[in-house]
Amino acid sequence: MTAKLSLRGVRKRFDYHEVCKGIDLDVAEGEMVCLIGASGSGKSTLLRCMNLLEPIDDGEIWLDGKDISEPGLDPQPVRQQIGIVFQSYNLFPHMTAVENVMLAPRRVRGLSRDDLRPRVTQLFTRFGLGDRMEHYPDQLSGGQQQRVAIIRALAMEPQIMLFDEITSALDPELVGEVLDVLRDLRKQGMTMVLATHEMGFARELADKVCFLDAGRILEQGPPKVLFSQPREKRTKAFLSRVL
Amino acid sequence: MEETSLQKDSVERPAATPTRREVYEAEVRRRSNRIALISVVSVALAIVVLVPLAPGWEAVQRSFFNGRVFVETFPGLLEAFLMNVMIFAWSAPLIAITGLVIALCRDTRAPALFPLRLFGIAYTDIFRGLPVVLVIYIIGFGVPGLGLPRPWNSPYIWGTLALVLVYSAYVAEVIRSGIDSIHQSQRSAAASLGLSDQDTMRYVVLPQAIRNVVPANMNLFIALQKDVALLSFIGPVEIFRQAGVYKSLYANFTPYVGAALIFLALTIPATRYADYLMNKQNRART
Numbered sequence: 001m002t003a004k005l006s007l008r009g010v011r012k013r014f015d016y017h018e019v020c021k022g023i024d025l026d027v028a029e030g031e032m033v034c035l036i037g038a039s040g041s042g043k044s045t046l047l048r049c050m051n052l053l054e055p056i057d058d059g060e061i062w063l064d065g066k067d068i069s070e071p072g073l074d075p076q077p078v079r080q081q082i083g084i085v086f087q088s089y090n091l092f093p094h095m096t097a098v099e100n101v102m103l104a105p106r107r108v109r110g111l112s113r114d115d116l117r118p119r120v121t122q123l124f125t126r127f128g129l130g131d132r133m134e135h136y137p138d139q140l141s142g143g144q145q146q147r148v149a150i151i152r153a154l155a156m157e158p159q160i161m162l163f164d165e166i167t168s169a170l171d172p173e174l175v176g177e178v179l180d181v182l183r184d185l186r187k188q189g190m191t192m193v194l195a196t197h198e199m200g201f202a203r204e205l206a207d208k209v210c211f212l213d214a215g216r217i218l219e220q221g222p223p224k225v226l227f228s229q230p231r232e233k234r235t236k237a238f239l240s241r242v243l
Numbered sequence: 244m245e246e247t248s249l250q251k252d253s254v255e256r257p258a259a260t261p262t263r264r265e266v267y268e269a270e271v272r273r274r275s276n277r278i279a280l281i282s283v284v285s286v287a288l289a290i291v292v293l294v295p296l297a298p299g300w301e302a303v304q305r306s307f308f309n310g311r312v313f314v315e316t317f318p319g320l321l322e323a324f325l326m327n328v329m330i331f332a333w334s335a336p337l338i339a340i341t342g343l344v345i346a347l348c349r350d351t352r353a354p355a356l357f358p359l360r361l362f363g364i365a366y367t368d369i370f371r372g373l374p375v376v377l378v379i380y381i382i383g384f385g386v387p388g389l390g391l392p393r394p395w396n397s398p399y400i401w402g403t404l405a406l407v408l409v410y411s412a413y414v415a416e417v418i419r420s421g422i423d424s425i426h427q428s429q430r431s432a433a434a435s436l437g438l439s440d441q442d443t444m445r446y447v448v449l450p451q452a453i454r455n456v457v458p459a460n461m462n463l464f465i466a467l468q469k470d471v472a473l474l475s476f477i478g479p480v481e482i483f484r485q486a487g488v489y490k491s492l493y494a495n496f497t498p499y500v501g502a503a504l505i506f507l508a509l510t511i512p513a514t515r516y517a518d519y520l521m522n523k524q525n526r527a528r529t
């Protein structure tokens with residue numbers, strides 16, 4: 001096992017609707033993988049399976065050479081290692097930004113507010129939110145909320161970060177500030193998997209782009225290759241629609 | 244409408260000259276107020292003029308609106324009302340706590356805790372299915388009948404307990420609906436951070452749920468304040484029973500009117516406030 005995260009033949013169905021039809025995917029340490037594909041092709045579901053928010057029906061998921069998809073396994077330790085950020089931020093509206101960020105490290109890792117304060121403050125400052133720590137989510141713009149959500153996931157010090165179309169709900173002028181955060185993380189060598197509609201961004205930064213079509217990875221490769229010489233007809237059709 | 248007026252506060256604009264639209268809206272408001280005032284006055288006039296024409300009016304006036312009886316009994320009624328306030332004051336927190344516990348019981352998922360869940364369901368079904376008076380009778384007379392030593396034989400204690408049992412079933416249902424109203428994505432977010440189910444409930448779901456159901460629970464507590472009067476059937480001399488005593492004494496119904504006024508003085512502001520909170524919340528949500 002050389003990959004940090006490996007998926008082998010992952011299948012997931014909702015009732016009679018199979019959303020993942022045997023997914024094989026390897027994510028190496030420090031790599032950034034982008035999932036692209038039409039709406040409903042299963043990008044979100046695949047990401048949710050990776051950090052065990054959805055139990056998979058068949059196949060295996062390996063993290064650092066350990067099978068984490070074993071039925072009955074406690075998902076909590078895995079989720080601490082694989083953070084996820086959602087399209088709709090999902091901040092806790094009754095807590096300030098800094099309380100949102102500190103909740104999980106305090107409850108799950110038993111750290112005190114004082115232990116956390118320096119590191120958390122540093123994260124907020126790094127992402128340009130040093131003066132927004134005591135604000136409630138509804139006092140923040142979409143871009144700011146999304147950055148808080150990213151900080152909240154990072155505060156658990158995960159080894160892998162999953163991002164599910166985190167710029168889709170944002171006004172165009174706010175997209176840039178969130179993408180900058182991703183660039184920053186990329187530079188730090190964070191292992192990342194993104195579902196995204198930002199093709200320009202995927203082309204610029206991804207190590208590998210996977211085209212999902214009806215629950216299968218139809219084609220994958222480095223962005224240069226996949227974007228300019230797609231092999232499959234359906235990939236071509238999709239790219240001509242979005243590029 | 245609401246939204247624009249909300250935003251108006253935050254937009255900084257010199258307040259000097261009203262816009263055309265504001266002038267128009269002010270005029271419309273003035274006209275509606277005028278019409279409302281005229282119609283209220285005419286209805287009030289009709290009542291004042293027509294009701295005294297009824298054949299029994301003199302008798303009703305004598306037995307329900309007797310000024311002398313009112314003045315003489317009102318202080319005593321107020322004093323008896325303290326008993327209502329006391330019963331309310333110690334049952335309300337018990338109801339809040341019991342209601343919360345029952346709601347959490349109903350929400351447990353662990354198989355080992357299935358009996359708790361069953362208990363929660365049975366509890367809410369039973370106590371919401373019974374008339375309050377009946378529970379007060381059964382417990383208020385039944386338990387003291389066991390011949391417990393003082394003060395445990397007091398119908399005051401057991402009657403209040405009956406109120407607690409019934410009302411916490413309703414409060415539990417309200418809290419549970421609040422828990423259900425929290426979107427699944429909040430639980431997902433908490434789970435993805437590695438929070439346990441208990442921590443998710445305690446720190447993420449419950450605080451939001453409780454906040455959402457404050458107005459609904461306030462309405463329940465207003466109803467409770469009125470239902471304290473039901474304890475009069477089993478003994479404690481609260482305001483309703485005291486009014487009954489005065490009625491026999493003076494052979495006059497005015498004390499009941501006095502009691503009604505005392506209740507209204509408390510419940511109307513409380514109801515208005517609950518409505519205000521409810522409206523504010525609805526506005527915030529849209």
Ligand SMILES: Nc1ncnc2c1ncn2[C@@H]1O[C@H](COP(=O)(O)OP(=O)(O)OP(=O)(O)O)[C@@H](O)[C@H]1O
Pocket residue numbers: 014019037038039040041042043044045046165195
């Ligand atoms: N909890 C669920 N229950 C039932 N069906 C679901 C559930 N979640 C997703 N699906 C279905 O699975 C399919 C894939 O959904 P998914 O959200 O993974 O797609 P996606 O590629 O992320 O699409 P989008 O680009 O619109 O976000 C859809 O047809 C969706 O209706």
Ligand SMILES: [Mg+2]
Pocket residue numbers: 043044045164165195
């Ligand atoms: Mg999606």
